[in-house]
Amino acid sequence: MSSQFLLAFFLVLLVLGYEVQGAQGLQQDDPGSPALFGKVQESISSYWDTAKAAAQELYQKTYLTSVDEKLRDMYSKSSAAMSTYAGIFTDQLFTLLKGE
Known part of the structure; x- marks a missing residue:
């Protein structure tokens, strides 16, 4: 159970960290521009890839x-x-x- 808690905690911190970095970059763009949509889509994709890689790494470390x-x-x-x-x-x- 502690590894699941650790993984959830790590993912929350990861998402919050990326949100802070992403919010600074998004404030500079025009809200209706297509480039903004591309950045948001890329950001979500990178969140997913990072979370997936972290979960896979944690699984491989705890695999017995x-x-x-x-x-x-x-x-x-x-x-x-x-x-x-x-x-x-x-x-x-x-x-x-x-x-x-």
């Missing part, structure tokens, strides 16, 4: 192979158990509906 293997094992065991219980439930339902 043993956890991945445990998750895959847990998924396969739980799906096998669920299919067994679903089969039992289906049989009971058919027996209840069909009668004896």
Whole structure:
């Protein structure tokens, strides 16, 4: 949970920092100019790319192979158990509906 909080905090700081820099540059332009729209679009695109790169970097730093293997094992065991219980439930339902 702390890594998620750290990532969210970092992204908020990143966006606020870019907003401050962007606000200074946008005040100089005419509000109706097409160049302003291009700058805003470029700015949003750069925010997205920066956030995506930061998230990818954070994921790669916290990636553990043993956890991945445990998750895959847990998924396969739980799906096998669920299919067994679903089969039992289906049989009971058919027996209840069909009668004896």
